[in-house]
Amino acid sequence: MAREKSGKKISLQTVERMSLYRKVLEDLHRDGVANVYSHQLAELVRVSPAQLRRDLASFGSFGNISKGYPVYQLILTISRLFGTDTLQNVALIGAGNLGRALLFYRGFEERGFHIAVVFDIDAEKIGRVFAGRRCHHIQDLEAVLPDFGVAMAILACGAQNLQSLVDRLGRAGIRSILNFVPRQIHAVAGMNVENVDFSAKMEKLSFLNRYGTALEFEI
Amino acid sequence: MAREKSGKKISLQTVERMSLYRKVLEDLHRDGVANVYSHQLAELVRVSPAQLRRDLASFGSFGNISKGYPVYQLILTISRLFGTDTLQNVALIGAGNLGRALLFYRGFEERGFHIAVVFDIDAEKIGRVFAGRRCHHIQDLEAVLPDFGVAMAILACGAQNLQSLVDRLGRAGIRSILNFVPRQIHAVAGMNVENVDFSAKMEKLSFLNRYGTALEFEI
DNA sequence: GATGCGCTGTGATTATATTCACAGTAACTC
DNA sequence: GAGTTACTGTGAATATAATCACAGCGCATC
DSSP: OEEETTSOEEOHHHHHHHHHHHHHHHHHHHTTOOEEOHHHHHHHHTOOHHHHHHHHHBTBOOOBTTTBEEHHHHHHHHHHHHTOSSOEEEEEEOOSHHHHHHHHOSHHHHTTEEEEEEEESOTTTTTOEETTEEEEEGGGHHHHGGGGOOOEEEEOSOSTTHHHHHHHHHHTTOOEEEEOSSSOOOOOTTOEEEEOOHHHHHHHHHHHHHHTSSOEEOO | OEEETTSOEEOHHHHHHHHHHHHHHHHHHHTTOOEEOHHHHHHHHTOOHHHHHHHHHBTBOOOBTTTBEEHHHHHHHHHHHHTOSSOEEEEEEOOSHHHHHHHHOSHHHHTTEEEEEEEESOTTTTTOEETTEEEEEGGGHHHHGGGGTOOEEEEOSOSTTHHHHHHHHHHTTOOEEEEOSSSOOOOOTTOEEEEOOHHHHHHHHHHHHHHTSSOEEOO
């Protein structure tokens, strides 16, 4: 949990919502909107106005009391908060179907992340170039990584020896991992892990389909 | 929020953790483990033993007081809770890079979801077969969907006219949407939406890299 | 320059989630 | 069959998150 210098905590849930806010603020900016009131923005992201105001206030006050919040400036402030106001290099482990889809995905670049280097274990893929990036063998991780100054890695590889790969990444200076592999991995000291599990989301949706509207839940 | 017949609520956070539990329970089952204690399972998913016990207790008691929890039976119970003990058909909208990666992804099938039908807007793709599934034009949504009995859809398409597509899906009987498009969409009445936003997760990680360990947070 | 309006930021309150801690008990020992 | 151990399930306590509600203010209007 990060703290402001005044000692106020900023919760991770607030940080997650901040991504949402930024997303719709980008839309508003595209549409030429210069200022927005908390109740308008809150309506767009389906959050209560009070919560929005508290979230934004948690890292300083930005709202003009009669104009609302300045759209563009808020985008910049949130980007700075994330550290995505400048592009940062990330590494991709695994050039399978998902890995290659991520390489071609433009959303990362738009939000400040550049996949700079790719690793795989499949000899057939080594040396090939995917969307402008050459694929290296995972053996050469320690040798190649320093050239790119990456602090974050995306895991889209197979599940074999996953944890030892994570440990290795930690030793090689990786501080954060976005994990697409549906296995539980354990962060080494000081490392942060976020899991993306499509199926888990589907399971939640399937649960909601069954019990979400009917309030009685039978075993 | 679903309720048990006794009136106890089961929270969505509990449901999300249930996916984690099931994942590591599958691992244990593969390894031939028959029973597991709450503190062991809790350690594996990095959750407190008390929370694990409360989560599991929230839909009935299952633990044997001296053997712990029966691994296989718990997997079955959680599957039933999700409604994934039988395979269910889902629709995929968008056969771009991401959509095709999802078609080839085996994780869905393993967890009870079968992508049965694919739609796209790109004339070049209509009629082609991806991983055994023929791609239909999005125009034919209403005509084709009923053949497959799907209640869930995965959105992996472009952002244009996204909300009207969502409305259309709702009218065509889709009750849940897994949305990969990084735009905010609004569910119609009775519909559930889950968003998957890779970049948002990266933003959170990037934030943690900056402020996660150092507790002081400067504007 | 006085009045009114409607906004933000935030203390106080309520709701929700997590942890603590222990009663109750099955299995195992002697 | 009495004693010991170590577990589960759960009421009580705590911590965290969300909401309410309002003071205080900038701007518009007259």
